[in-house]
Amino acid sequence: MTDVGEIRRLIEHHPWVTLVSAGADGLVASHYAVLLDDDRDDLTIVGHVGKPDDAILDLGKRELLVVVQGPHGYITPRWYGDGPAVPTWNFVSAHLSGIPEILTPEENLRVLDRLVERFEGEDGRGLYRAPNDAAFVDRLAAGTVGFRLTPSRVVGKRKLSQNRPAEVVDTIIEGLADGPDANPALAAEMQRAADARRRAGRA
Structure with missing residues (x-):
């Protein structure tokens, strides 16, 4: 998966990511929500x-790996028909690396304001909405370190059974959409990919 638009869509819909860095004592990982930079189209x-994760990750000093995990799930061989088959796991993911x-x-x-607005929505409780005031927000923000990567x-x-017949x-x-093995998010992602292949004549 190399299309920038598709990876942007993945980040937009799955903002809870894993941050991985090689710290002084070995590999370390943290989990946070991220946003696409609204001043950029890349x-x-x-x-x-939150502090002290900035020090643990050596944020800004070492390469950071950001793992974005999209829909994923188990695929039973029952769905393949009567021939020999083994189970697999379908998924969509992206790895972004660089020094932030x-x-x-x-x-x-x-x-931080954008992040709260993203999940609260226009009618939600914004970062500066009462009873929060600027002094309160400033104190909380002082315990965090922001980054741009x-x-x-x-x-x-992207592994979505694209090697299988249409x-x-x-x-x-159908199996993922409903029933005991339901995984609607993965079903929707597979349907979207299948529709794109059909439009391109690669079904």
């Missing part, structure tokens, strides 16, 4: 970590 992301830039306190506040390396992966893919989608 794969630049912005986010924050540390945001200024003002930039970090803007990112423009990845120098991107690896997108009729088998349709059976898998």
Whole structure:
């Protein structure tokens, strides 16, 4: 998966990511929500970590790997028909690597405000909405470190049974859409990919 638009869509819909760094004592990982940088149209992301995760990750000093996990799930061989088959796991993911830039306190506040707005919505409780005031928000923000990552390396992966005949893919989608093995998010992702292949004449 190399299309920037598709990877942006993945990040937009699955903002809870894993941050991995090789720290002084070995590999370390943290989990945070990120956003696409609204000033860019590439794969630049912005986010924050709570202290002391910035020190644990050596944020801004070492390469950071950001793992974006999209829909995924078990695929039973029952859906393949009567021939020999083994189970597998379908998934969509992206790995973004690079050395992040540390945001200024003002930039970090803007990112935190955007992050709250993203999940609260226009009618939700915004970062500065009462009973919060600016002093309260500033104290909380001081315990975080914001970052911007423009990845120098991107690896997108999409395994959605695209090697199977169209009729088998349709059976898998039906099985994931409803019933004991239901995984609607994965079914929708597979349907979207199958429709794209059919439009391109690669079904």
